[in-house]
Amino acid sequence: MARADKAAAVKEIRTLLTESNAAVLTEYRGLSVAQLTQLRRALGPDTTYAVLKNTLATIAAKEAGVTAFEGQLVGPTAIAFVGGDPVEAAKGLRDFARTNPQLVVKGGLLDGRAISAADVTALADLESREVLLAKVAGVLKASQAKAAALFQAPLSKTVRTVEALREKQAAGAPAAEASEAPAAETADA
Known part of the structure; x- marks a missing residue:
């Protein structure tokens, strides 16, 4: 990736982090492209599920002032950037993970605060x-x-x-x- 492309990618990730209501960090190791497409549909139109390079995501998080993902950006990483209702996105992730145990929720960010994987599950249990x-x-x-x-x-x-x-x-x-x-x-x- 050229330096200009990396800078544009960092800027896009930073924008997604700052403009989203919530962001959920996941590991998708072992999921096929078809399964990831199915997950994107399950999350709904207000959520963007993006597979990211860990280095670029780390830089973007630092630039955005987000500390929620420190130490968690390892392995195959994807982030669900939630623009709508965080409960609906958490339910989509939970339901998909039930049928596809390869999807691992690592944690997230809700209204500027770090949340754990257990918090994401609790959020999914809300109406x-x-x-x-x-x-x-x-x-x-x-x-x-x-x-x-x-x-x-x-x-x-x-x-x-x-x-x-x-x-x-x-x-x-x-x-x-x-x-x-x-x-x-x-x-x-």
């Missing part, structure tokens, strides 16, 4: 962002309904009490006036 947001929205809606019921209960109880007092007063007022009238007549007599 997707959309499902989690839907669950949060459901909980908030249920909480809102409960809160509204709690606030409406004392208000409706107060309204019923006031209405009962009015009815009692309206029903009791003619009786009170009638009892006062004979008292007034007996006083005149």
